[in-house]
Amino acid sequence: MNATRTNKAEALDNAPPDPKALEAIGRALEAHYASLIQAPLPDKFVELLARLERDQAPLTQRRRDALG
Amino acid sequence: MPSASFKDELLAEIRNLRAFAISLSGSVSLADDLVQESLLRAWSNSEKFQPGTSLRAWLFTILRNIYYSNYRKRAREVQDSDGFYARRLTVPGDQESHLDLEDFRQAMTKLPVEQREVLTLIGASGLSYEEAAVVCQVGIGTIKSRLSRARAKLVELLELDDTADSPVERKVQRVG
Numbered sequence: 421m422n423a424t425r426t427n428k429a430e431a432l433d434n435a436p437p438d439p440k441a442l443e444a445i446g447r448a449l450e451a452h453y454a455s456l457i458q459a460p461l462p463d464k465f466v467e468l469l470a471r472l473e474r475d476q477a478p479l480t481q482r483r484r485d486a487l488g
Numbered sequence: 489m490p491s492a493s494f495k496d497e498l499l500a501e502i503r504n505l506r507a508f509a510i511s512l513s514g515s516v517s518l519a520d521d522l523v524q525e526s527l528l529r530a531w532s533n534s535e536k537f538q539p540g541t542s543l544r545a546w547l548f549t550i551l552r553n554i555y556y557s558n559y560r561k562r563a564r565e566v567q568d569s570d571g572f573y574a575r576r577l578t579v580p581g582d583q584e585s586h587l588d589l590e591d592f593r594q595a596m597t598k599l600p601v602e603q604r605e606v607l608t609l610i611g612a613s614g615l616s617y618e619e620a621a622v623v624c625q626v627g628i629g630t631i632k633s634r635l636s637r638a639r640a641k642l643v644e645l646l647e648l649d650d651t652a653d654s655p656v657e658r659k660v661q662r663v664g
Contacts, residue, residue, distance in 0.1 A: 436636070437639060437640055437643040437648070437649065438643070438648065438649070440648075441643045441646075441648035441649065442639055442643070444646075444648060445592075445639060445642050445643065445646070445648070446611060448588070448589065448592040449592070449607065449608075449611045449612050450611070450612060451589055451592075452589060452592055452593060452596070452612070453507055453511070453608070453611075453612035453613070455589070456506070456507035456510050456511070457503045457504065457507050459506075461502065461503060461506070462520060464520075464524065465502050465506075465523060465524065465527060466499065466502075468524060468527055468528070469495050469498055469499060469527060469531070472490075472495075472527075472528070472531045473490075473492070473495050476490075476531075
């Protein structure tokens with residue numbers, strides 16, 4: 421039992437993981453990330469950018485005017 | 489002031505930015521605060537962005553810096569009360585693969601954040617090794633070693649390494 425564990429631990433340290441296992445991880449990671457990307461997006465981000473664009477335009481113009 | 493096209497480019501990156509933030513912090517509410525703050529900072533520093541380079545990588549760098557300087561401590565506190573993020577964001581899917589995706593998500597949360605972020609950047613966000621190195625402010629060698637440690641750890645956590653009774657075949661099918 422102990423011998424098996426030691427061998428397994430050594431194998432894990434020394435050998436790269438099974439390509440099939442890596443492939444499975446890659447696919448799971450993509451699926452996980454895709455679910456995050458597709459999750460409903462709160463409106464506040466789009467609203468924030470719209471507000472920034474609206475607010476900053478006159479401000480910058482005023483600064484430019486002040487600088488002459 | 490930032491151009492209208494810069495705003496559109498930011499809009500196009502919000503989902504990716506948020507996905508990275510959730511992966512990093514493990515919390516949807518923290519992630520949303522992080523995205524909000526990152527967008528503000530990106531907007532007011534738009535002149536520092538170099539056209540022709542990756543806007544995604546630039547935004548990720550901003551978000552990551554904010555996370556490590558202001559949010560990392562909070563993340564631990566919030567995670568418990570916020571509930572595991574996957575539950576709040578689960579999209580309808582077939583039940584069989586959903587179960588295994590849960591296993592995968594649980595395993596991801598057990599990785600050190602330095603490994604989790606590299607795995608996410610390279611394996612999911614589509615960044616190159618070079619871009620990931622810039623985002624994480626380390627060398628490419630460090631990126632590569634974190635990536636291989638992250639993968640090895642996931643193999644171990646998901647017991648994909650146990651070839652004694654060939655569960656790899658079984659699990660690969662389940663995860664796929």
